[in-house]
Amino acid sequence: MPFATHPVRRVAAAEGIRPSGAWPHTIPAVRQLLTDGLDLNPGVTFLVGENGAGKSTLVEAIAVAYGLSPEGGSTGARLTTRATESSLSDELRLTRGVGSKRAGFFLRAETMHGFYTYLEQNPSSYRQDPRFHEMSHGESFLTLIEDRFTRHGFYCLDEPESALSFSSSLAVVGVLDQLARSGSQVLCATHSPVIAALPGATILEVGDWGIRPTTWEDLQLVQNWKSYLQDPTRYLRHIIASEPPQP
Template sequence: MKFDQPPVVRISRDPDDDLPPTEWPATIPAVAQLLEQGLDLPPGVTFLVGENGSGKSTLVEAVAVAYGLSPEGGSAHGRHETRTTESPLHASLRIQRGIGSGRWGFFLRAETMHGWYTYMDEHRNVKQAEPDYHAMSHGESFLEVLRRKFSSPSFYCLDEPEAALSFGSTLTLIRALHDIAAAGGQVLCATHSPVLAAMPGARIIEVGDWGLRETTWDELELVHHWKAYLDAPMRYLRHTLADD
């Protein structure tokens, strides 16, 4: 069923938060801007696009944990932990939930999904007939998670899901995200993929030294670089492979 409001309406700083502005991760421009100005999250799909270290994954992780999802991936109902590596940012955030919206969600995090697969093996629900994700290739297991877990109008956080996917599988992911949005669900996704970011109707926020700025696919630095590279690879590789 569709809800009148999305699961997350706004992300802002908790009034009781005391994270100093000189302490990481508040020193990251994107994080500092979120803490100062907050961020409205519309229905449908929102992509955070930026370089390594820009803070996009830190933001997605913090929002997922503040919403109540497992920091190493999965839902709020099945929590596993191998080694605590998440930032303390989630404790600084307040999530304004949509009135009447559902509470279920899922955090798909590429770098920790192997641990989540092990957790599912150890807590397998026979009635749900969970598959043996470890028996699949990395990409196949991701697609199976999409098929099984991304099936309701809920809140989904994804951190660089393209890391496990081929070009064709990335298109399959776009279809899954499209169906979630059409059903009234909500997605917040950190990505490096120009293919994924090209999804029609998605909101794109570019993350960098400037903080957060809403933009379009054509204006993304990521897209400019990929177009230039594919047009003339040696223009880039000549400098990359040159001897000092």
């Protein structure tokens, strides 16, 4: 895609970087990224996989390599409380689209409380931010997404569903769809079969095999949820006691 205009065309290892035996290179998905690189399609790309498979590590590293704050926010945010991110972002090279916008936003579920405080302590001179701390966890997430995901650019999300109800998750699907239709690019790590069901999105499943393209219907995540909702007792009988608790 030599003339692609979306913000990030390709992610690959920087010159001289080779996979090593140190974390996070030991994660199969990270090793594959460093060895083979990854072409990012326009529109929305979901990374789906079990905890520890590397999806959040990949999203974080790509977001930081793009110029976004590792603790969330736009390209102008400089929130830093306690550095926990890996060094992977320094080992990546991003190939940008021709004439693409530089705007972007990183929504990271585990650091949003600190980001709200950062916004209060660094008020904008040209806009009035909502009072996120006065909202419920889910309301603040959805308001932030609807308020900040408006410019053409590159949007990274790490497990946004952690604060969202079913209906709010559907609202996020609508926002992501509008971003894609307007020419923005989205990279989202998720455990949510609701969010990952966005039509037309690229789905990459990460695991012991590395990174592989798949469909929503073939995701292990989707198959597990369908099976559980059809008959929860098939799963619960193996993990809860059969006898009622003593009074």
